[in-house]
Amino acid sequence: MPELIIDLTNITKIFNPGENEVRALESINLKIFSNEFVSLIGASGSGKSTLLNILGCLDQPTAGSYLLKGEDVSFMSKSEISKIRNRNFGFVFQAYNLLPKTSAIENVELPLLYNPSFSIKERRDKAKAVLKRVGLENRIYHKTNELSGGQQQRVAIARALVNDPLVIFADEPTGNLDSKTGYQIMELFQELNQKGILIVMVTHELDIVTFTKRKIVLHDGVIIEDVLNENVMSAHQKLIEIGR
Amino acid sequence: MKIRDLLLSAFRSINRNRTRSLLTVLGVIIGVGSVIGMMAIGKGSENSIKGELGKLGTNLMAISPGLDHHSVSLDMATSQILKERDVQSILKFCPSVHYITPVVQTKVQAVTGTFNVRTTIVGGYSDYFVINNFRVNAGQLFDTKTGKSIQKVCVIGKTVANELFSSEEKAIGAIIRLDKIPCRVIGVLEEKGQTFGFDRDDIVIAPFRTVQKRILGINYASSILTATTTENLVDMATAELNDLFLNRLKRISGGEPQFNIRTQKEMMDIMGSISSMLTLLLAAIASISLLVGGIGIMNIMLVSVTERTREIGLRLAVGAPSKAILLQFLIEAIILSLIGGIIGIVLGYVLAASVGSALGLNAVVTSLSIVMAFSFSCIVGIIFGFFPARKAARLNPIDALRHE
Numbered sequence: 001m002p003e004l005i006i007d008l009t010n011i012t013k014i015f016n017p018g019e020n021e022v023r024a025l026e027s028i029n030l031k032i033f034s035n036e037f038v039s040l041i042g043a044s045g046s047g048k049s050t051l052l053n054i055l056g057c058l059d060q061p062t063a064g065s066y067l068l069k070g071e072d073v074s075f076m077s078k079s080e081i082s083k084i085r086n087r088n089f090g091f092v093f094q095a096y097n098l099l100p101k102t103s104a105i106e107n108v109e110l111p112l113l114y115n116p117s118f119s120i121k122e123r124r125d126k127a128k129a130v131l132k133r134v135g136l137e138n139r140i141y142h143k144t145n146e147l148s149g150g151q152q153q154r155v156a157i158a159r160a161l162v163n164d165p166l167v168i169f170a171d172e173p174t175g176n177l178d179s180k181t182g183y184q185i186m187e188l189f190q191e192l193n194q195k196g197i198l199i200v201m202v203t204h205e206l207d208i209v210t211f212t213k214r215k216i217v218l219h220d221g222v223i224i225e226d227v228l229n230e231n232v233m234s235a236h237q238k239l240i241e242i243g244r
Numbered sequence: 245m246k247i248r249d250l251l252l253s254a255f256r257s258i259n260r261n262r263t264r265s266l267l268t269v270l271g272v273i274i275g276v277g278s279v280i281g282m283m284a285i286g287k288g289s290e291n292s293i294k295g296e297l298g299k300l301g302t303n304l305m306a307i308s309p310g311l312d313h314h315s316v317s318l319d320m321a322t323s324q325i326l327k328e329r330d331v332q333s334i335l336k337f338c339p340s341v342h343y344i345t346p347v348v349q350t351k352v353q354a355v356t357g358t359f360n361v362r363t364t365i366v367g368g369y370s371d372y373f374v375i376n377n378f379r380v381n382a383g384q385l386f387d388t389k390t391g392k393s394i395q396k397v398c399v400i401g402k403t404v405a406n407e408l409f410s411s412e413e414k415a416i417g418a419i420i421r422l423d424k425i426p427c428r429v430i431g432v433l434e435e436k437g438q439t440f441g442f443d444r445d446d447i448v449i450a451p452f453r454t455v456q457k458r459i460l461g462i463n464y465a466s467s468i469l470t471a472t473t474t475e476n477l478v479d480m481a482t483a484e485l486n487d488l489f490l491n492r493l494k495r496i497s498g499g500e501p502q503f504n505i506r507t508q509k510e511m512m513d514i515m516g517s518i519s520s521m522l523t524l525l526l527a528a529i530a531s532i533s534l535l536v537g538g539i540g541i542m543n544i545m546l547v548s549v550t551e552r553t554r555e556i557g558l559r560l561a562v563g564a565p566s567k568a569i570l571l572q573f574l575i576e577a578i579i580l581s582l583i584g585g586i587i588g589i590v591l592g593y594v595l596a597a598s599v600g601s602a603l604g605l606n607a608v609v610t611s612l613s614i615v616m617a618f619s620f621s622c623i624v625g626i627i628f629g630f631f632p633a634r635k636a637a638r639l640n641p642i643d644a645l646r647h648e
Contacts, residue, residue: 053642058561058641058642058645059642079565082560082563082565083563084563085561085563086562086564087563091561091562093645097554097557097558097645099555099558100555102256110558111562111563113246113249113564114245114559114564114565114568115563120248
């Protein structure tokens with residue numbers, strides 16, 4: 001039975017309140033469940049990134065309520081929010097955002113540095129395990145600048161996985177990659193989703209959207225389309241077709 | 245974030261920009277090095293001053309005209325208040341005083357047939373030699389009787405002898421003219437060396453009246469030097485002198501005593517406090533460079549925060565509390581300034597040793613100066629690291645992640 005993870009009610013976000021205000025999100029109502037793989041799409045300025053930031057607790061809404069597993073996180077203090085992100089979320093960015101000249105494993109360990117319940121050894125073991133899970137067991141001690149784009153994004157995904165997150169938020173994760181490497185990343189995402197990790201992804205590539213289970217389209221801060229994908233494509237299959 | 249992780253991350257980031265880190269700490273290195281070096285040199289000169297004065301004997305007392313140490317202006321009448329007959333009164337009324345000489349002093353041109361030199365001439369009794377610990381190298385000193393006479397004889401220092409004669413032996417018995425007064429050289433003094441940059445061998449010593457009457461043409465003494473046989477008689481002698489001069493001057497002028505008696509111990513204290521003040525001044529000047537070094541650290545940390553905005557954004561996004569970011573940058577700044585502090589201490593030692601040997605001082609690096617310089621560099625790190633660290637901690641994760 002899928003569990004309700006994200007529950008947004010009348011979420012509104014206004015930048016620069018006053019004469020030049022920008023209404024980025026307008027009364028968004030949204031429920032997302034535990035086994036979903038959601039893609040957020042829309043033209044630039046549609047509010048999809050703002051929505052992702054609010055979902056990821058990187059930003060706070062101007063009005064409305066955000067329940068994460070039933071807990072209201074819309075107006076928590078900065079340090080409480082930090083803890084929520086650290087324990088529940090993983091982030092994957094378009095530009096990977098890895099620490100420069102630092103080994104893969106140290107990058108992956110990063111979120112656990114801010115969780116005092118992990119010992120140094122636990123951290124290492126955990127980071128090694130997730131690097132193995134994303135297929136980088138031979139790249140553990142490589143510096144980030146010694147890795148290809150696809151490998152760097154895998155390190156970033158491993159970093160997002162290391163804290164066993166409730167949700168992974170991905171902001172155009174395939175944006176900087178060629179299509180084949182992009183499919184490989186989607187293959188990994190589909191695998192993770194099958195094992196029960198909820199993924200919310202912003203993208204503007206329509207073929208990437210076909211790999212997700214639910215499509216939400218935003219326009220001028222309003223959800224104009226929210227449909228389940230009847231025919232989810234398999235990235236694995238796609239890779240076989242184009243010859244990996 | 246665990247302390248170990250904070251330290252590790254700070255060292256890594258310093259290591260990533262080695263050249264820049266080195267240039268950054270250079271300011272602190274120079275600052276700490278010069279504070280320690282200057283204080284060591286100051287301490288060394290203080291010790292040497294005390295040592296030099298101590299050599300003169302702690303049983304010495306000098307009587308000079310004037311109100312006290314602090315008054316500067318002397319009118320003519322006051323400056324001429326000490327007379328040679330006061331010496332007789334002192335001998336009569338102050339039994340604790342054992343050695344005594346009136347002193348006059350001036351600059352003269354000393355001329356032989358071919359050479360001439362400008363030097364200091366002192367007029368005094370033969371006790372002047374005892375009190376100041378002068379001995380001859382060649383010839384002899386003048387005796388008590390000659391010291392009180394108006395004979396045209398003199399004893400010269402090594403510097404004067406070297407300037408005027410080819411050898412010390414040639415000087416003995418020779419006539420030199422001191423501002424046109426011909427004097428026979430009867431002795432050359434043992435070398436005394438320099439004290440605070442003054443050449444103590446650049447001197448001519450002649451009987452008191454010879455200088456007072458023949459060269460200066462005055463009827464007073466500029467000071468009277470006295471000494472007791474042992475140090476523990478100094479207090480009693482001072483009391484006796486005070487009593488005598490107070491009574492006499494009350495009788496003469498009916499006013500306040502217009503002289504002062506300084507013991508060698510007091511002089512040592514005064515010189516000591518002057519040189520401690522100098523040391524402090526040197527240290528204060530040197531600490532300005534430490535301050536500048538601190539500003540250098542702040543500058544680089546600000547650059548580093550800007551450069552690493554995306555990293556900070558990422559750390560915040562994955563759940564770093566602001567406090568952890570603040571600590572991370574603060575610790576980096578503190579480590580930078582501590583590294584500077586440690587290298588600076590080594591530099592301070594080198595500086596103290598090399599400058600000390602160049603000046604002929606025994607420069608002493610005190611543990612106080614090390615503790616001071618080290619804690620100061622720590623404080624510099626905290627103060628100048630705090631502002632950039634706070635800037636980093638206050639970043640908004642979204643803006644920081646988007647930073648180009």
